[in-house]
Amino acid sequence: MGTIRAVERSAVLPKPVSEFISGARAAQRTIADWPQKRVDAAVAAIAWHICRPETARELTGSAYSQTGIGSPEDAFVQLGRRVHGALSDFHGVQTLGLIEAEPERRLRRYAKPIGVIGVLTPATAPIAAITVNAMTAVKTRNAAVICANPGVRSAGAAAVEVIRQGLKAAGAPVDLVQFLTEPARSRAVELAEQCDMVIATGGAATVRRASAAGRPTYSGGPGNAVVIIDETADLTQAADAIVAGKTFDNGTSCSAESTLIVARAISGLMRAELTARGVHFCDAAEGARLRATVWPDGKLFRGAVGQPATRIAKLAGVEAPDGTRALAADIGADPESDPMCGEKLSPIMGFTTYGGFDEAVALVRRLTAIAGRGHSCGIHSSNASHVERLAEAAEVSRMMVNQSTGLGNSGSFGNGMPFTSTISCGSWGGSTLNENVTWRRFLNYTWVSEPLQRPAPSWETLMEPYLAIADATA
Structure with missing residues (x-):
């Protein structure tokens, strides 16, 4: 051409x-x-x-x-x-x-x-x-x-x-x-x-x-998609979705899965599923080298953005096997000071576990506040109550259920989200809208408004919620 x-x-x-x-x-x-x-x-x-x-x-x-x-x-x-x-x-x-x-x-x-x-x-x-x-x-x-x-x-x-x-x-x-x-x-x-x-x-x-x-x-707005995997999740489906979203275009999407929060009871099984799909879990020393390379002085190194996992591993001195598609490392006890909890724009994921579901929800709120407030989160679960609780508590504009955030947030033929290139994050993320x-x-x-006579509720009816409280405390 x-x-x-x-x-x-x-x-x-x-x-x-x-x-x-x-x-x-x-x-x-x-x-x-x-x-x-x-x-x-x-x-x-x-x-x-x-x-x-x-x-x-x-x-x-x-x-x-x-x-x-x-x-x-x-x-x-x-x-x-x-x-x-x-x-x-x-x-x-x-x-x-x-x-x-x-x-x-x-x-x-x-x-x-x-x-x-x-x-x-x-x-x-x-x-x-x-x-x-x-x-x-x-x-x-x-x-x-x-x-x-x-x-x-x-x-x-x-x-x-x-x-x-x-x-x-x-x-x-x-x-x-x-x-x-x-x-x-x-x-x-x-x-x-x-x-x-x-x-x-x-x-x-x-x-x-x-x-x-x-x-x-x-x-x-900036993305930091935090994803819960609970004990009722289909781990095969969850691992497929997470790795597909994290590795697509070498993780450059702001919607790509950033940190995984996994139920402690199934964390070993989840690690195995992810490893089988090309995720290399860094040990403590490798995790330290990865942080020092990708976030020198706490700021994201542009030379790591959108690079293959094997190239990043080589830069960081991480001995990842051939065929590695993504890198993962456990996040620290103080997420606010751990760069692994920030925006990555690369095939790197944070990993942590939880006991009770309330702890998982609190972690979602805490982690999204670091580098992606208002952006998105996800959950892999067959527990409708867990999905509802997260939806009510998370300060995000979109939440993907049993699908990839990386491939679902901006529109997909596998969900009902409208296609877009711009994901707004509401006042949480400094945006005007909470939508695509x-x-x-x-x-x-x-x-255009035509005349319409409509009845107005009485003042007493409108005051009923307050009057009920006032009477009870009188």
Whole structure:
């Protein structure tokens, strides 16, 4: 295909951010009155062009060659999965005009585009993030200006060029989706200040810069998916799910399983199941070397992010056997001072045990507070009471039951979660939302209210909860 080389050959000096914005506004006005079928055709064209196997492989392979993070094969699979999932979520969905009516309340809701969406995308899974956000913007009759992590500039620009080819083939203005040349922190801030809404996925600094611009912003939060495996779990299924989620794309997903909390009665069996699937459990000395290598001075070493377990083991002097897919180490008695309890972005897991289930729930709350408050947790169990207790107590925005957090949080054909590239974490994680950011957040809405006479409950009825207490304590 040669898309990457073509983009590099055509590189030009960066133009002002304002020119990208003005071009995007003109393109967005062109499609502001398009019917749903024409909008949907443009979205499908983007997916068609990006997901041609040779194109998708070149783009994801180029992104890997530029960052060295993750796995090019998994990135290729993830791109197809995310695009397919987003199209599935979009299918048959009305995103313009009258989209909801409540006759009994005489209310109607009309969907309107926002305008220009500024999209800040990360170095991990960059092609999927760019594509899904571009598709979502067009589905809602918006324009998008993409500012990718500088480390994937060429691959990001090439992905947007393919997206623009799709738009052109569908008869849509190509400036609906643009790539901010020379991505840099200052230009990302300019974009956030000049667009109408920001989608920010990346590190905490990226999210802070976007939020400080003063525009409506939807962002992701740091992940630290803590997972309980209780004594009623199907250990074979649990181990399969955990290892699949932890090792996919070398653990770069913020949703990947981070720390396992295992019932003491079955901890030996669980260790054996994980070991059989390529997890190497470090002894105390190896665990110390692993911490010193991956978190020197307590901060995550970028050279370990998204690397294979065998490479990390070699760096740390851990004698892991051939075929090792992930590394695990027991966490310390003081999780707040143990870097193993923080965000990993690599095929490394913490491991600990519990006695009573209340202890497990307390550990989930304590561990998520360290590096992933509001993000996610999981549980492998056939005890409905345990599932309910964790759901009520955990300060997370999503909880996966008997499935991988790494493969389930952001949408899956194995659950009902909507597909997304941006996982918001509520006020716990400094986000506006407690949900996956989808097309619903790319729209403005007009509520239309018709007159309706409805009876008002008496004051006495409304005061009954308080009066019952007042009478009892009088």
